[in-house]
Amino acid sequence: MRRRPPPTAPAPVPNPIQILLADDHWVVRAGLRAFLDGQSNLRVVGEAATGEEAVEKTRSLKPDVVLMDLVMPGIGGLEAVRRIAGLKRGTKVLVLSAHLEEDVLLQVLEAGGSGFVTKTSTHESLTRAISTVVQNEIFLDPSAAKVLVDHYKDAHSKEGKGTGAKDTLGRLSAREREVLALTAEGHSSTEVAKLLRVSPKTVDTYRARIMGKLGLKHRSELVRFALRAGLLKVE
Numbered sequence: 117m118r119r120r121p122p123p124t125a126p127a128p129v130p131n132p133i134q135i136l137l138a139d140d141h142w143v144v145r146a147g148l149r150a151f152l153d154g155q156s157n158l159r160v161v162g163e164a165a166t167g168e169e170a171v172e173k174t175r176s177l178k179p180d181v182v183l184m185d186l187v188m189p190g191i192g193g194l195e196a197v198r199r200i201a202g203l204k205r206g207t208k209v210l211v212l213s214a215h216l217e218e219d220v221l222l223q224v225l226e227a228g229g230s231g232f233v234t235k236t237s238t239h240e241s242l243t244r245a246i247s248t249v250v251q252n253e254i255f256l257d258p259s260a261a262k263v264l265v266d267h268y269k270d271a272h273s274k275e276g277k278g279t280g281a282k283d284t285l286g287r288l289s290a291r292e293r294e295v296l297a298l299t300a301e302g303h304s305s306t307e308v309a310k311l312l313r314v315s316p317k318t319v320d321t322y323r324a325r326i327m328g329k330l331g332l333k334h335r336s337e338l339v340r341f342a343l344r345a346g347l348l349k350v351e
Contacts, residue, residue, distance in 0.1 A: 167195055181250060185211075234259055
């Protein structure tokens, strides 16, 4: 009798995105680990319960992404974001928090964070956010983007600010404005390329040109400029 060959295991996904979970609540970490490890292209490589531990484990484990809570013992999440960015290891920090104050959101971007997802976000939003920041993009949860837009609208209506940014828009072509707005909304190069029906390489060329014309160096500066100029619109 011929033996049946053993069932073949599914082929592992090459180079899954490696993730470090940083949250002081073990229940939250356990829930995130259970979901993320269930995704074929994601793998949790470690956990941290304090800001200091998040920095140290980033240094030793070299994850692709750190999912960071802001409210943690010790130095806290925001300072941990700043220190991880300072390591210059290429690790992206995606903040996962329930706090949506506009000053905190801006501080996260300025500290070197790559985006913001709320703890009430769907699993689909979380996986999309992780995939986005790994591509060196900024990701803003729609609710976080709305907080920023509302803040800038209120500030500009009361203080009459923002006209300088709008005037500076004159340096950009219509297509460059489109790329800037879509970038600020958190779309990746691939997504922008599909929306505008051009290649991702062309989108990257537009972005480099935009940053050169506006004298900007970081993606977070693009987001702030788009806000001041009224390009970032959220329903």
